Amino acid sequence: MSITLTPADWLALFGHFMSLSLLAVGGAMATAPDMHRYLVGTRDWLSDEQFSSAIALAQAAPGPNVLFVGLMGWNVGLNAAGGPSGGWHAYALALLGVALAMLGMLIPSGVLTYSATRWAHKNRRLRAVRAFKAGLAPIIVALLIATGWLLTAAHNQPARDWPLWLLVAASTLIVWRTRLHLLWVIGAGAVLGMLGWV
Amino acid sequence: MPPNSGPPPADALNAPRSRADLFWSFTWLALQGFGGVVAVVQRELVENKRWLTREQFVEDWAVAQIMPGPNVVNLSMMIGDRHFGLSGALAALAGMLALPLLVVLALAALFVTVADQALAQCALRGMGAVAAGLVLATGIKLIGALRGNVMGPLACSLLALAAFIAIVLLRWPLLWVLASVGGLGCLWAWRCLGPPAPPNADSDHTRRP
Numbered sequence: 001m002s003i004t005l006t007p008a009d010w011l012a013l014f015g016h017f018m019s020l021s022l023l024a025v026g027g028a029m030a031t032a033p034d035m036h037r038y039l040v041g042t043r044d045w046l047s048d049e050q051f052s053s054a055i056a057l058a059q060a061a062p063g064p065n066v067l068f069v070g071l072m073g074w075n076v077g078l079n080a081a082g083g084p085s086g087g088w089h090a091y092a093l094a095l096l097g098v099a100l101a102m103l104g105m106l107i108p109s110g111v112l113t114y115s116a117t118r119w120a121h122k123n124r125r126l127r128a129v130r131a132f133k134a135g136l137a138p139i140i141v142a143l144l145i146a147t148g149w150l151l152t153a154a155h156n157q158p159a160r161d162w163p164l165w166l167l168v169a170a171s172t173l174i175v176w177r178t179r180l181h182l183l184w185v186i187g188a189g190a191v192l193g194m195l196g197w198v
Numbered sequence: 199m200p201p202n203s204g205p206p207p208a209d210a211l212n213a214p215r216s217r218a219d220l221f222w223s224f225t226w227l228a229l230q231g232f233g234g235v236v237a238v239v240q241r242e243l244v245e246n247k248r249w250l251t252r253e254q255f256v257e258d259w260a261v262a263q264i265m266p267g268p269n270v271v272n273l274s275m276m277i278g279d280r281h282f283g284l285s286g287a288l289a290a291l292a293g294m295l296a297l298p299l300l301v302v303l304a305l306a307a308l309f310v311t312v313a314d315q316a317l318a319q320c321a322l323r324g325m326g327a328v329a330a331g332l333v334l335a336t337g338i339k340l341i342g343a344l345r346g347n348v349m350g351p352l353a354c355s356l357l358a359l360a361a362f363i364a365i366v367l368l369r370w371p372l373l374w375v376l377a378s379v380g381g382l383g384c385l386w387a388w389r390c391l392g393p394p395a396p397p398n399a400d401s402d403h404t405r406r407p
Contacts, residue, residue, distance in 0.1 A: 021266060021267070022266045023266065024266050024267055024268070025264070025265070025266050025372065025373055025376075027268050027269060028267075028268055030372070054306075056322075057302065057305060057306055058302055059322075060232070060318065060322055060325075061232075061298070061301055061302045061305055062228065062229045062230065062231055062232055062298055062301060063228045063229065063231060063294075063295070063297075063298025063299070063301065063302060064228060064231065064235060064268050064270050064271055064294060064295070064298065065268065066267075066268040066271060066295075067295070067298060067299055067302045070299055070302065070303070071302060071303075071306055074303060074306055075306075084307070091307075098299070098303065102295070102299070106267065106271070106291075108266075109265070109266040109267030109272075110267060110271075110275065110291070112265065112266060112267075113262075113265040113266065113267050113272045113275060113276075114275055114279065114284075114287060116265060117261055117262075117265065117272070117275070117276045117279070118279060120261060121276070121279075121280060127388065127391050127393075128388070130348075130387070130391055131384050131385075131387040131388035131391055132260075132384050132387075133257040133260055133261065134257075134347055134348050134349060134383075134387040134390075134391070135349070135357075135380065135381075135382075135383030135384030135385070135386060135387035135388070136260035136264065136376070136380050136383055136384065137256045137257060137260055137343065137344055137347055137354070137383075138344055138347070138349075138353075138354040138355070138357040138358040138361070138383060139260075139357060139358065139361040139375065139376065139379055139380045139383055140256055140259055140260045140263060140340075141256065141337055141340045141341055141343070141344060141358055142337075142357075142358035142359070142360075142361035142362045142365070143263070143337075143361060143365065143372075143375070144236065144333055144334075144336055144337030144340065145333075145334060145337035145338070145362060146361070146362050146365040146366050147333050147337075147365075148330045148331070148332075148333040148334030148337060149330075149334070149362075149366055150365070150366060151326065151329065151330035151333065152327070152330045152334075153366075155327075164323070164327045165327075167324065167327040167328065167331070168327050168328075168330045168331045168334070169331070170331070171327070171328045171330075171331025171332065171335070172331040172332075172334040172335045172338070173335075174331075174335075175237060175241075175331060175332055175335035175336070176335040176338050176339060179245070182230060182237060182238055182241060182332065183230055185328050185331070185332070186230075186232050186325055186328050186329075186332075188324075188328070189324035189325045189326075189327055189328030189329075190321040190322075190324050190325050191321075191324070192324045193320045193321045193322065193323045193324020193325065193327075194317055194320050194321045194324070196320060197324075198323060198324050198327055
């Protein structure tokens with residue numbers, strides 16, 4: 001798709017990610033619905049397919065999921081140049097999009113987190129700081145187990161999904177009880193998936 | 199130290215040698231993170247590099263989780279800052295993002311529709327199942343870190359159970375869970391910790407018998 005962006009539009013793109021940054025408690029993915037509303041709906045800068053494939057690609061690739069934000073900027077930049085056929089001009093705008101999106105998403109939360117955790121570390125002997133960390137510890141452990149549970153339970157047809165459940169159980173046991181490198185486990189999952197066994 | 203005595207005591211910990219060490223450690227960590235990155239972080243920082251004890255990891259992860267921004271990114275900044283100040287935080291942050299971002303952009307430029315292909319979808323299904331297993335195993339391993347918690351085993355189990363029910367059965371948003379069950383936990387821990395120790399007591403309060 002092809003769109004036109006004025007400097008004010010680029011600034012608005014930056015501003016939108018800045019405004020979402022502090023709302024991203026629990027990860028940037030929590031703000032994806034609002035990005036969709038703005039980028040695909042209100043502004044019409046991205047197509048639906050571009051939006052969902054950016055998320056899928058960032059989840060499939062290594063690295064933190066927040067990189068999907070960079071891909072949003074990349075696609076907006078490409079669209080502003082009329083698509084990848086625009087050559088170097090298109091890639092330059094795409095990189096501008098990446099920079100604006102990532103910086104907008106990371107600066108506010110980064111500054112807040114940096115200052116707050118610095119303060120907390122300096123005052124780690126304070127009763128309030130110790131209570132905060134000790135009180136949250138059981139919730140954090142439960143959150144991890146619940147996340148694994150929800151990821152598994154999203155596949156909820158026993159007749160079709162039992163091999164997948166078996167794979168979850170096997171990888172849990174392997175990671176818990178052995179020191180096998182995690183990349184082997186992930187690679188095995190990818191191969192089993194491609195073979196159609198799970 | 200006798201063998202098999204569980205996690206190392208705090209004095210057996212290592213530290214990152216330099217900012218470059220931080221950068222490359224977090225780059226390597228990020229490049230292994232195909233979903234379930236918390237498992238990679240726990241394995242690398244606690245079990246392999248020994249920059250953190252299991253207990254410190256749970257505490258730091260709690261903070262990284264509750265602050266806005268991606269939790270692994272927050273954790274990398276916290277660890278970088280602790281050892282080398284602001285420049286350490288930036289080195290760790292850059293490590294976490296720079297190379298992985300290049301990888302993602304290269305993938306996007308080369309295979310625009312890779313995520314739509316049937317084979318990629320199948321591989322993702324398998325990798326997703328493994329990611330679920332990685333996160334579950336990390337959660338199970340970290341249960342042991344609650345043993346030294348000031349609230350004691352009963353309160354910890356009740357809080358964990360309440361959080362699990364709120365997330366899995368009631369499907370509350372994370373923010374609600376942290377505010378309600380997490381708030382309750384903090385208040386209870388505050389009570390259990392008792393009045394503050396004398397100002398010049400320099401013992402390590404977090405490791406109680």
